[in-house]
Structures are given as C-alpha cells and as structure tokens.
Amino acid sequence: MDTATTDEQMVERALSGDPEAFGEIVRRWERRIFALAFGMLGREDDARDATQETFLAAFRNLRGFRGEAKVSSWLHRIAVNQCITRQRRSKVRNETALDDEAEKNAAVFISPVDVSPARAAESRQQSLAVRRAVGSLPPDLRQVVVMKEFEELTFQEISDVLDVPLSTVKSRLYTALRQLHMRLHKFGSEDLKTFEG
Amino acid sequence: MNQMKQRPVCHRAEDLVSYLYGEASPTDARDFAEHMEQCELCRTEFASFRHVHESVVVWRNQALGSVSIRPASPMKDEVASNYQFAPRQEKRSARAALREFFARSPLWLRGATAFATLLLLALALFAVSRMWTPAPQVATNNSEKIFTKAEFDKAVNNEVARINALEGAQNQANSNATNKSPIRTVALQKTARSQAARGLRPRLTPQEREQLAADLRLIPGREEDLPFVFSDEPEQ
Numbered sequence: 001m002d003t004a005t006t007d008e009q010m011v012e013r014a015l016s017g018d019p020e021a022f023g024e025i026v027r028r029w030e031r032r033i034f035a036l037a038f039g040m041l042g043r044e045d046d047a048r049d050a051t052q053e054t055f056l057a058a059f060r061n062l063r064g065f066r067g068e069a070k071v072s073s074w075l076h077r078i079a080v081n082q083c084i085t086r087q088r089r090s091k092v093r094n095e096t097a098l099d100d101e102a103e104k105n106a107a108v109f110i111s112p113v114d115v116s117p118a119r120a121a122e123s124r125q126q127s128l129a130v131r132r133a134v135g136s137l138p139p140d141l142r143q144v145v146v147m148k149e150f151e152e153l154t155f156q157e158i159s160d161v162l163d164v165p166l167s168t169v170k171s172r173l174y175t176a177l178r179q180l181h182m183r184l185h186k187f188g189s190e191d192l193k194t195f196e197g
Numbered sequence: 198m199n200q201m202k203q204r205p206v207c208h209r210a211e212d213l214v215s216y217l218y219g220e221a222s223p224t225d226a227r228d229f230a231e232h233m234e235q236c237e238l239c240r241t242e243f244a245s246f247r248h249v250h251e252s253v254v255v256w257r258n259q260a261l262g263s264v265s266i267r268p269a270s271p272m273k274d275e276v277a278s279n280y281q282f283a284p285r286q287e288k289r290s291a292r293a294a295l296r297e298f299f300a301r302s303p304l305w306l307r308g309a310t311a312f313a314t315l316l317l318l319a320l321a322l323f324a325v326s327r328m329w330t331p332a333p334q335v336a337t338n339n340s341e342k343i344f345t346k347a348e349f350d351k352a353v354n355n356e357v358a359r360i361n362a363l364e365g366a367q368n369q370a371n372s373n374a375t376n377k378s379p380i381r382t383v384a385l386q387k388t389a390r391s392q393a394a395r396g397l398r399p400r401l402t403p404q405e406r407e408q409l410a411a412d413l414r415l416i417p418g419r420e421e422d423l424p425f426v427f428s429d430e431p432e433q
Binding site for chain 2: 034035039126127129130134145148149150154155167171177181184
C-alpha cells in the first residue's frame with residue numbers, strides 16, 4: 001500500500017469498500033496504540049486486548065468519522081476510552097490478584113539478556129516501582145505522561161487528541177512529573193525495605 | 198502527597214516542561230536557561246524530572262523494546278541541549294540487538310535474511326574454492342600432443358620409406374621363391390628400379406595419408422580434429 005497516502009484517504013478508501021485500506025491503518029498505528037495502552041494499563045495482555053478493541057471500535061464507527069480531526073487523534077481518543085473502561089472494570093474485580101499477575105508479567109518483560117542477576121533484580125525493582133507509580137496516577141495525568149513518554153507526541157498533538165488547551169497539557173504533565181517523583185521515591189523506599197527485609 | 202502540594206511552584210512551571218522536552222523555541226530555551234541559573238527550585242525540579250523521565254524510559258524500553266516509537270524532536274538550541282532530555286538508547290550487545298531484530302521482524306524478512314546469508318556464504322565458499330584450484334592444463338599427456346606440419350610430413354615420409362623398403366624386400370623374396378611370372382616380376386622390378394633411379398616413392402592418396410597418420414597416432418581419428426587440412430595433392 002502506498003505510504004504517501006494519508007490516513008484520511010485510507011479511511012475514504014475503506015468506506016468505499018477497499019478491504020486493504022483499514023488493514024493499512026491498523027498496520028500504521030497498532031504499535032503506537034499498543035504503546036499507549038501498555039502505558040495506561042501496565043500489562044501486556046490487557047494492552048493487546050485494548051489495542052484490538054480500539055481498532056474494532058474504530059472499524060465499527062468508521063462511518064462516524066467526519067474528518068474534522070486527524071485519524072490519529074480519533075484513534076487515540078478511542079484507545080484512551082478503551083483503557084479507562086478497562087481500568088474501571090478491573091477495579092470492580094479483585095485488584096490484588098491482578099496486580100500479582102501483573103508483577104509476574106513485568107518480571108518476564110524485564111528479564112534482560114546480558115546483565116548480572118543482581119543488576120537484573122535491581123532493574124526489575126525499579127521498573128516495578130515506575131509501573132506502580134504511573135498506574136497510581138489519576139487517568140487525566142496518566143494519559144498525558146504516557147502520550148509524552150511512550151508515544152513521544154508533541155504537546156500540540158496531545159492537545160489535539162485530548163481536545164484540551166495546550167497550557168492544560170503542560171500543567172498536567174508538570175503535575176504528573178511531580179507526583180511521579182514523589183511516588184517513585186516512596187515506592188523505591190518500600191521496595192528497598194522489602195528487598196533488605 | 199500533602200508534602201508535594203505544600204512545595205512551592207515557580208511561576209515558570211510550564212516553561213520548565215517545554216524546556217525539558219525540547220519544545221521551547223530557541224529564544225525561550227535560552228531565556229529559561231538563564232532563569233534556571235537564578236532559580237534553585239527550577240534547577241531542583243529539572244533534576245527530579247530528568248530522573249523520572251529516565252526511569253519511565255527504562256521501563257518503556259524493557260516492556261516495548263528500545264526502538265523509539267517516533268523520532269525524538271531535534272534539539273532546538275545549543276544551550277538547551279545541555280539540559281534537555283535526549284532519547285535514551287540502552288547499550289546492548291550485537292547478539293542482543295540481532296536477537297531483537299529477529300524477534301520483531303516479520304516471517305518473510307527473517308526468511309529473506311536467512312536466505313541472503315546462506316547465499317553469501319555459498320558465494321564466499323565458491324570464491325575460495327576457485328582460488329585454490331590449479332589452472333587447467335592444455336595438454337596433460339603425449340597422446341594429446343599437437344604436431345606441426347613439418348613434424349607430420351617428416352613422420353609420414355619416414356613411414357612410407359620404411360614400408361617401401363619392407364615391400365621391396367618382400368617382393369624380392371617372393372620372386373626368388375616362386376618365379377612363376379617372370380614377365381610381371383621383371384615389370385615390377387623395372388618399375389622399382391626406375392622409381393629408385395628417379396628417387397621417387399609410390400604416391401599415396403589423401404585417404405591413405407590420413408589413415409597412415411591416424412595409424413601413427415599423429416592425428417585424432419576424426420577429420421574435424423585435425424591440426425591442419427590435408428591438400429588433395431600429396432606432397433612431392
């Protein structure tokens with residue numbers, strides 16, 4: 001498929017019955033949507049499900065896409081909503097059990113190849129603390145952090161996706177970074193105590 | 198958390214964020230860098246946020262790989278480049294990088310890479326084997342020796358002289374033994390004598406010369422393999 005074709009043209013093609021067009025949109029955006037979902041949810045299996053649901057929802061609502069916003073912003077909004085819905089559902093369920101499982105998954109993720117066991121354990125502790133710190137942020141702060149750190153979107157792009165003013169994006173990110181610093185310090189100390197204990 | 202809320206906030210907090218992520222204009226970045234030299238709070242927060250950023254990037258790289266989702270925005274100012282975040286690239290071994298490449302590549306790309314590697318190895322082996330093979334020899338034994346025309350003629354003439362001598366001796370023996378046809382013997386003797394007097398030998402047809410040459414192993418059996426073309430007339 002021609003890479004010079006814009007996402008908006010791809011949507012038009014998909015609407016006119018081209019079966020390959022929506023597949024191309026998925027190929028272009030699945031990695032970034034997965035990164036966003038992973039940052040928001042902190043678990044690979046949840047992130048995969050949310051990514052899949054995002055594209056399914058987009059496909060179902062393709063006719064509802066008016067072209068007023070970019071396809072990327074539209075997909076991000078759907079993805080953020082999917083993640084928030086998933087988190088609400090998971091809160092209703094037993095969160096402790098899921099957290100335990102998530103920690104196991106995190107351990108699988110961060111099993112490095114070429115580092116010593118001590119360094120690997122330290123790295124695992126640090127990543128676990130970061131995951132917990134990001135996961136404990138309020139959704140409006142978390143999504144800004146994830147879009148910035150995981151997707152490397154510009155402030156303007158985040159503003160477009162979330163449909164909030166640019167200054168709001170910056171102030172949310174500033175607040176999020178301050179909270180993360182505090183939480184990392186707190187979780188880091190707790191983990192250190194656990195590790196030593 | 199209350200502790201965080203109680204911490205003072207500089208009025209340029211938003212500028213700090215823009216500066217950190219390299220999204221301030223060159224003028225704004227320079228201006229904020231000057232401000233940071235005076236503002237201890239901004240300096241402290243910059244260091245804290247940098248640590249947070251690096252921790253999040255480590256987690257992201259471990260979970261998603263160190264490949265950037267999108268290229269980081271370029272640094273906009275020399276001053277800012279001293280402070281702003283640089284995209285973190287973890288140092289990894291070539292083996293780990295290769296493993297990640299194969300893990301992330303689609304099946305066709307893995308297959309194509311493997312095929313290209315095998316092809317390259319085969320070509321390298323072929324080139325090495327060619328280097329070690331001795332050059333082929335044009336003629337490896339005497340049977341394939343190519344004679345010159347002079348050598349050929351000399352050998353044929355020698356053989357003709359030998360046969361003539363043999364035949365002459367045989368004829369003499371026959372005439373002495375039988376002597377039943379004196380007229381024919383006398384005629385043959387006359388012919389031989391006259392030929393000997395003229396220094397001539399019996400003429401051979403081209404076919405006979407060719408057969409003779411083949412018998413002497415001077416030429417290959419087939420005409421197209423001859424080292425030169427026979428003339429219709431025998432040489433005198």
